[in-house]
Amino acid sequence: MLTRTALEALTRRPVAFLTSAWPWRSLAYLMAGQLPGVIVLFAAITGDLLPATPRLVGGAVVMVAALPLVAWLERERLRLVDEKPLGQVARGRQLGLAVLTVLALWWVDLLMILLTVVGPVLLILTPLVQPSVAPPAGAIASVAGVVLVPVAAYTMTAWAGGRGAMARALMAPLGSELDEVLRSRARLVDAFELERRRIERDLHDGAQQRLVALSMSLGLARLDLPDDSSVSRLVGQAQHEAKQALAELRELIRGVHPEVLTGRGLAAAVRDVAGRSPVPVEVVIDLDRRLSPAVEVTAYYVVSEALANVAKHSGASRARVTGHVRDGTLVIEVRDDGRGGADPARGTGLTGLADRLAVVDGRLSVRSPAGGPTLLRVEIPCAW
Numbered sequence: 001m002l003t004r005t006a007l008e009a010l011t012r013r014p015v016a017f018l019t020s021a022w023p024w025r026s027l028a029y030l031m032a033g034q035l036p037g038v039i040v041l042f043a044a045i046t047g048d049l050l051p052a053t054p055r056l057v058g059g060a061v062v063m064v065a066a067l068p069l070v071a072w073l074e075r076e077r078l079r080l081v082d083e084k085p086l087g088q089v090a091r092g093r094q095l096g097l098a099v100l101t102v103l104a105l106w107w108v109d110l111l112m113i114l115l116t117v118v119g120p121v122l123l124i125l126t127p128l129v130q131p132s133v134a135p136p137a138g139a140i141a142s143v144a145g146v147v148l149v150p151v152a153a154y155t156m157t158a159w160a161g162g163r164g165a166m167a168r169a170l171m172a173p174l175g176s177e178l179d180e181v182l183r184s185r186a187r188l189v190d191a192f193e194l195e196r197r198r199i200e201r202d203l204h205d206g207a208q209q210r211l212v213a214l215s216m217s218l219g220l221a222r223l224d225l226p227d228d229s230s231v232s233r234l235v236g237q238a239q240h241e242a243k244q245a246l247a248e249l250r251e252l253i254r255g256v257h258p259e260v261l262t263g264r265g266l267a268a269a270v271r272d273v274a275g276r277s278p279v280p281v282e283v284v285i286d287l288d289r290r291l292s293p294a295v296e297v298t299a300y301y302v303v304s305e306a307l308a309n310v311a312k313h314s315g316a317s318r319a320r321v322t323g324h325v326r327d328g329t330l331v332i333e334v335r336d337d338g339r340g341g342a343d344p345a346r347g348t349g350l351t352g353l354a355d356r357l358a359v360v361d362g363r364l365s366v367r368s369p370a371g372g373p374t375l376l377r378v379e380i381p382c383a384w
């Protein structure tokens, strides 16, 4: 699993955690938090230069003037212990956190640095900094200091992570709601997908079977009629129509939910769509495992729409679909040598794809200069 916060890092195996950058990032986070402390100190010193009453006023002015800077710093340094995007933050909330930092939090940060860094280092250096201590006792203190280092890494990361979570909660209490909206959109798509499958099943088991039966009955009826009678001709025509309807229905079912996708996976399904395209399509899909159903179905619709566009709009003589997974992202590209000029604003297909992709955190980009060629690129994060 991808680790995105210091708190998540704590749950990794000890060796993985201790050799990761997280303890260092936590230290950097706490150190950066000392700037407000420096400002408080500065306020106190400038205060000392003045007579009593202006002293208080002067100190307060320095503190208040520094608040926007502290607010900015709080937001920027959060990235050291929390990589999740923060989004829009209300100015007032950010300033509120700055006040809290200046008044209370910075010295807790300082305390943690003293406890987890200065403490073990002083212990390790006992024989050097305290020559008066007897050598065996000094050596024991050094060893204890070394043993404390990994423990201190945990303590420090835990505080920095908790402190970061507090900063996030104060700055962006709306974050959880945004997550929820996204999740319910994903639920909606799931529900939509279930509904598609139900329709597909109904069409397949109901309407399609009836049309097959109808076509057979018409065929049998025709056998009983004299060949050159007008009734026979009419029945023949009806049978032809029934077959036509059956073919259209099959095409429709395939569009609603591709059987081959669920059965044999993305690469096979893409080859299937490519095979039905009137423009010759070369397919190079390099996947050695199945992806999650949501990713597969989204990628499938992207390729279907892209190839439909190639056939409808591009005037291309050939097209190419490539796909592979790199660094946990499925990348699919569809290119054609047609006239270009694809513009999401002029239709509903490409914007519909972008909406679908948003649900799985994916991205769609199009490069299609007038005169061509057209390249459509899709990236979908996918854990193998």
Ligand SMILES: Nc1ncnc2c1ncn2[C@@H]1O[C@H](COP(=O)(O)OP(=O)(O)O)[C@@H](O)[C@H]1O
Pocket (backbone or CB within 6 Å): 309, 310, 312, 313, 314, 315, 336, 338, 339, 340, 341, 342, 343, 344, 345, 346, 347, 348, 349, 350, 351, 374
């Ligand atoms: N491969 C392509 N080559 C040239 N033009 C394209 C291509 N794909 C899309 N377009 C243009 O971009 C417009 C938007 O595409 P799309 O959103 O899929 O809408 P549509 O419903 O018309 O297919 C199309 O109407 C077409 O003019």
Ligand SMILES: [Mg+2]
Pocket (backbone or CB within 6 Å): 305, 308, 309, 347, 348, 349, 350
């Ligand atoms: Mg289209």
